[in-house]
Amino acid sequence: MLRLVCGAILLGYCLMAQAAYDLQPKLVADNTWVLEGSTGNFSKENGGNIVNIAFIVTDTQVILIDSGPSFAYGRELAEAIRQITDKPVGTILLTHHHPDHMLGSQAFPHARVAALASTAQLMQEEGDAMAENMYRMVGDRMRGTEVVMPDSILEPGLLELDDYRLQLLQLHGHTNADLAIFDPQTGVLFAGDLVFYQRAVSTAHTPGIAVWLQDLDTLAALPWTVIVPGHGPVAGNDAPFQQMRDYLGWLDQLLTTAAARGDDMNRVMRSPVPERFAGISLAGYELIRTVSHLYPAYEQAYWQSLSE
């Protein structure tokens, strides 16, 4: 009896240790699938699956757009793709260098990994540190995960993969090295982390809110029919753009006003989030991060030289 109980407990632990990502690809347009992550923060429970990964099945291959937060995620992703098509994953397009988007590439040893030159540079400089940080936050499900550097460099403009065409845009708002991908065949816009929807934006590497707002204009002007945000639900209307503009505008106003009033960081971090953003996950948490990163520039813009 005791043995049985021990066995059951042991089995329970094993199952917990192997807790799957439970990836469910969702068809969002012809031959275009999205795996939607949660709008939460990195945790041991979600294994880092807070991100949207997409893939397109062409006549000859599967084009993967970002590869996920871990080796384990990549393996499950490969299995999920095999359920849908026999075609090989031939190309991985990385939208930017953040760990949740690029750490699954190890599971696709035969795929070409492609990114903007600036993204490759940032991966070289910060990739390992970012992966380490993921081990700290996500824990065991990161096991064995390593950074796979891109082996080909993308230029903005038309990308032809066999007979499949994609329009590549080199933008700057989120990390200063952001790839957005527009598919003229289906009208799907893969916005990467230039668009967050129902999830507060992460501003750790933005060159500034003004740059980001410009990028949103560029993206909104494309003839898209479906938007795949980097985080949050896929949309068939411009609600993600509206929310992004409204939210970034609020952040900009908040920081400008606080600097003019003479608030120090802690006070700005405690600012209430407006009611209309109640549906946006982690707004309070991301505000603390945003103030840390962006407020010094707002202070500097308001201040004058006092030296004498």
Next chain:
Amino acid sequence: MYKSLLAGLLLGTCTTLLHAEETSRHTSTMWDYYHQRLLDNQEFVFDDRVQVNTPPFAEDARQVPLEIDARALPGTTRKIMLWAELNPIPQIMVVTPGEQLENLIAVRIRVEQATPIRAAFLQDDGLWHVGTGHIEAAGGGCTAPSVIRAEEGWEKHVGEIFGARHLRDNSSFLRMRISHPMDNGLSGGIPEYFVDHAQLRDESGRVLADFELFASVSENPTLTLALKGEQQARLWARDNNGNEFNARF
């Protein structure tokens, strides 16, 4: 009888728990050490009127904002000490305030790991009134070389002071950033080079408050200080190489 005994026991447990929670926020493994080393074992009291505000986690371990607000403390303040208990350079500043200084100080510091933050105010009742904050951190803020060293020509800007004066709540809030690498000697091959002394002075040069600063203060030290009423003020600062910097609010 049995019931009321049980209730009494429960109540007792609850109050004990509450009390434990009240003091546990202030307890730490290093308290006794710093009580002896910095406060010379003098009488003290943990006092929630000394608010130590920090974000719950350090997004940038090289620039962690602290806000110390002890304006609710009665009496006159003779001395203020700030420190981060688990930092390689624990002390942040020692302030000798004049009558005009408000008990409100904001400063950004480096942290090397998660640590309690202490602010101790020596009042005219002879007691140190101690407030406590906590900061979570992945670490590494102290051993990373300063960012501005990577910028070409940074030497030309050392000591430049930017800031503003804000009149609010019947006080003059003085906000400032001093361009300085604040090298703490913990990064390989870069010796200590930091602003170690500053004074707020009035127009006639009379000292309004004196600040001893330590290299745990972040590079480009960013400070908010407050004076009572509407006050003009000057800042004088000096680094450990003897360079002096002056500013006027």
